[in-house]
Amino acid sequence: MFTYYYYYGLTNKYGDLETIPWEKQETPSKHDSHNVIITRRHLTECSLCLHLSRTATALVCPIKECSVDSCLSRVCCVSLKRSRAMFTANWWINVITPCTIIVTIAYYFCVSTFKRWEKLNVPYIKPIPLFGNFLNIALGKDHPLEFYNKIYYEFAGRKYGGLFQMRTPYLMVRDPEIINDVMIKDFSSFPDRGIYSDFTANPLSNNLFFMENPQWKTIRNKLSPAFTSGKLKTMYDQIKKCGDELMKNIDIDLNKNGNEIEVRDILGKYSTDVIGTCAFGLKLNAISDDESPFRKYGKSIFTPSLRMLFRELCLMITPALLKVIRVKDFPTAATDFFHAAFKETMTYRIENKIVRNDFVHCLMQARNDLVLNTDLPKHEKFTETQIVANAFVMFAAGFETVSTTVSYSLYELALDKSIQDRAREEIQLKLSKNDGQINHEFLMDLNYLDMVIAETLRKYPPLVALFRKASQTYRIPNDSLIIEKGQKIIIPIYAIHYDTKYYPEPEKFIPERFSVEEKAKRPSGIYLPFGDGPRMCIGKRFAEMEMKLAFVEILTKFEVFPCEKTEVPLKYSNKVLTLMPKHGIWLRFNRIN
Numbered sequence: 001m002f003t004y005y006y007y008y009g010l011t012n013k014y015g016d017l018e019t020i021p022w023e024k025q026e027t028p029s030k031h032d033s034h035n036v037i038i039t040r041r042h043l044t045e046c047s048l049c050l051h052l053s054r055t056a057t058a059l060v061c062p063i064k065e066c067s068v069d070s071c072l073s074r075v076c077c078v079s080l081k082r083s084r085a086m087f088t089a090n091w092w093i094n095v096i097t098p099c100t101i102i103v104t105i106a107y108y109f110c111v112s113t114f115k116r117w118e119k120l121n122v123p124y125i126k127p128i129p130l131f132g133n134f135l136n137i138a139l140g141k142d143h144p145l146e147f148y149n150k151i152y153y154e155f156a157g158r159k160y161g162g163l164f165q166m167r168t169p170y171l172m173v174r175d176p177e178i179i180n181d182v183m184i185k186d187f188s189s190f191p192d193r194g195i196y197s198d199f200t201a202n203p204l205s206n207n208l209f210f211m212e213n214p215q216w217k218t219i220r221n222k223l224s225p226a227f228t229s230g231k232l233k234t235m236y237d238q239i240k241k242c243g244d245e246l247m248k249n250i251d252i253d254l255n256k257n258g259n260e261i262e263v264r265d266i267l268g269k270y271s272t273d274v275i276g277t278c279a280f281g282l283k284l285n286a287i288s289d290d291e292s293p294f295r296k297y298g299k300s301i302f303t304p305s306l307r308m309l310f311r312e313l314c315l316m317i318t319p320a321l322l323k324v325i326r327v328k329d330f331p332t333a334a335t336d337f338f339h340a341a342f343k344e345t346m347t348y349r350i351e352n353k354i355v356r357n358d359f360v361h362c363l364m365q366a367r368n369d370l371v372l373n374t375d376l377p378k379h380e381k382f383t384e385t386q387i388v389a390n391a392f393v394m395f396a397a398g399f400e401t402v403s404t405t406v407s408y409s410l411y412e413l414a415l416d417k418s419i420q421d422r423a424r425e426e427i428q429l430k431l432s433k434n435d436g437q438i439n440h441e442f443l444m445d446l447n448y449l450d451m452v453i454a455e456t457l458r459k460y461p462p463l464v465a466l467f468r469k470a471s472q473t474y475r476i477p478n479d480s481l482i483i484e485k486g487q488k489i490i491i492p493i494y495a496i497h498y499d500t501k502y503y504p505e506p507e508k509f510i511p512e513r514f515s516v517e518e519k520a521k522r523p524s525g526i527y528l529p530f531g532d533g534p535r536m537c538i539g540k541r542f543a544e545m546e547m548k549l550a551f552v553e554i555l556t557k558f559e560v561f562p563c564e565k566t567e568v569p570l571k572y573s574n575k576v577l578t579l580m581p582k583h584g585i586w587l588r589f590n591r592i593n
């Protein structure tokens, strides 16, 4: 006596099986309903079906007396068996075919943009699939500055040229007049940077730097008053205290390491202090200690990492990739910390009715006007997180830029003692005229120091290129090129700063290039360490005051010299997009008696 299993496959109008009850019976039976198929089979005949029936996904199965044709189900053991047999025989076709299709689609996706410059008759560098012109950067062989330099010189004599960062076409603008048009005169056609960030994955990136119009304009208008010279004056005392702390830290370091110091590290503490007090309202002794979370998380944001490199590469292939992979712009622990720190300060100030003339105050006013204001239509409202994100950007944009610029300056002053002496003489002379008082007006009057800083930023601009995106179709004045809406633009600051046409002997450190007379001889659009136009660095004047105070403190108390560990020439880290010295900057400090 055989045991028979009966499988009921209920077919829908397309002949697809929808439900599959099964039961075991001793006697065969037949269900006759117009939409029920009844098939049966002897269990021992088909191990494949037995397996499938257990999971209740095996549908109907033709038995000996039930031909394949009579089975209305799409899945039947015979066809499964056949296809299985075919798969085994032709497995390589089954693997290779989909792979080939995927690779072909990916290939066409990667090269689909490569005709852009040819069509527009713009000179361009021939790209290679996937990487465009970006292979050496992707492999970490070149720093972006070397990459942009090479391309800048490939287009020598031209006003602009095309390149591909992975598959994204960029227009590199070299001509100072077009640069001015893009950044200043026709700013309304290029109001955004076009640097993508997924704000849902990275809420703290939803700040002035990444924001696009119209939100950017609203928040920029709210924050600009914090950077007027009047406001900077009132912040001076706070920054001066950070200067005193810097001198204490230098003393501690000198006692620890003989008289040699890695200056980027010590100046990093100083710029952390300044932003910590002015933008996060923290108490000084809670900030710059190496063990303090503010310092620790601050450092972690800029530590080169694979995450950063990977993020950049994804971004250049297509921003959609970042949406899927959700790689963070900054480490989560760091952004959580900054979020909590700012909220705590805000709550404390509200509860204790504290008013201080600093960025925190300005951001709190922006919060009142843009977040809490009930008169504002919903679509114009900002979120609490966007306010915190703008405190965060003050830190992210102002910490590393300031500390590396002062470090590069000290490096150059150490290598050329005559320039160092001249800077010190100016400080001492003006100090004696100012009764030994260091204040905001005194700092503004240090013209030679201004020239030293300007030349440092020419040689070492922290951002090696600027970015803009066309918000509408734009015809370049006196030219046939029409830039399409959405086109991304690169302005290669570093390469322009080293162009001998504008700056003879660019490798030399010559502050006199920035005397009033020499500056007047050069066209505008060729000196851009802070960018230019409405979107230029909002913190420029703040940074200048902060840097000058550090110089005055250091140069009046110490002479700086190169030491054995000083790297000449300096090497830059390939892992970050900013200009960061690979091995730090070591200098010898001798106290002036």
Ligand code: HEM
Residues within 6 Å of the ligand: 208, 209, 210, 220, 393, 394, 395, 397, 398, 399, 401, 402, 405, 457, 461, 462, 463, 466, 467, 528, 529, 530, 531, 532, 534, 535, 536, 537, 538, 539, 540, 542, 543
């Ligand atoms: C040596 C110091 C600094 C340098 C060289 C520098 C350089 C720059 C550059 C090149 C830009 C892009 C400008 C453009 O696209 O045209 C920028 C933007 C910005 N910087 Fe700075 N920066 C410095 C210090 C600071 C400081 C101290 C702060 C804040 C306290 C700051 C806040 C910002 C912000 C918020 C933006 C975005 C502005 C916007 O899109 O509206 N920067 N900076």
